[in-house]
Amino acid sequence: MRNLFAFVAGGLFGAGLFVSGMTDTAKVQGWLDIFGDWDPTLAFVMGGAIIPMAIAWRIVARRATPVLGGTFPPPPPVRLDSRLALGSIMFGAGWGLAGLCPGPSVASLSYGGVEHWVFFAAMIGGMLAAPPVLARMQRPVAAE
């Protein structure tokens, strides 16, 4: 049952990325390109996505456990650290460079052509490189 709901959630996510145009790298880069021909679409996608999620967090606050059991995620840490900043800056730089982030990368694999597989493979490589680097960092931060 957990897998079925995970599949439904992923399906909604994938369908949303698809119909919103967020797998079109020109729309993503167009939103980031405030000095060019600015494309506002991404702001509507982000705004639209936050509405159901904000409602969901309200429901979480009134429930003891998830519908399928287990526990809800703990409250987010309030501490900011260099890891969060550095990682996000690196992510943003790559996001602007190709116009792809992890969700749309997966959603577009079936129709984006070989370029999307090249990006995906490199992204997997970057993800695999992260744990060894993190382990060597002097002051490891507790995982969220």
Next chain:
Amino acid sequence: MEQDWIWGLIGGLLIGSGGAVYLLANGRIMGASGILGGLIDGSGKSTWRERAAFLAGVFLLPIALLPLYGTIDTNVTSNWTVLIAAGLLVGFGTRIANGCTSGHGVCGISRLSLRGLAATGFYIVAGGVSVLVFRHLLGVI
């Protein structure tokens, strides 16, 4: 195009609904980089089925919708150097920061998480600078 923002809003509502299902049913935060990263580096071994099922949904639903649209041009660059550099940065950066546009952005901002808001600020500014530098100054993309 004028309809783009409407489809953006509809798509956004679908994305947020997916996040709501994953949170309320499975008790998990819908973050694409965390779900994928945990699957491939072994840190999410105990929940691999759930992760794989989620990613299967992300991968398969666009295929189901594709016939309605015909061909889709993603306008992606054909420069492999750019693709590889960008992929490495996105993969490495999201794992270091523990989240991407879905986890920190959609799920974090909607619960007013300080870390989600801060991460989103950082990656949007970095993305804007990246487009400015590589498109307008260097002309690479």
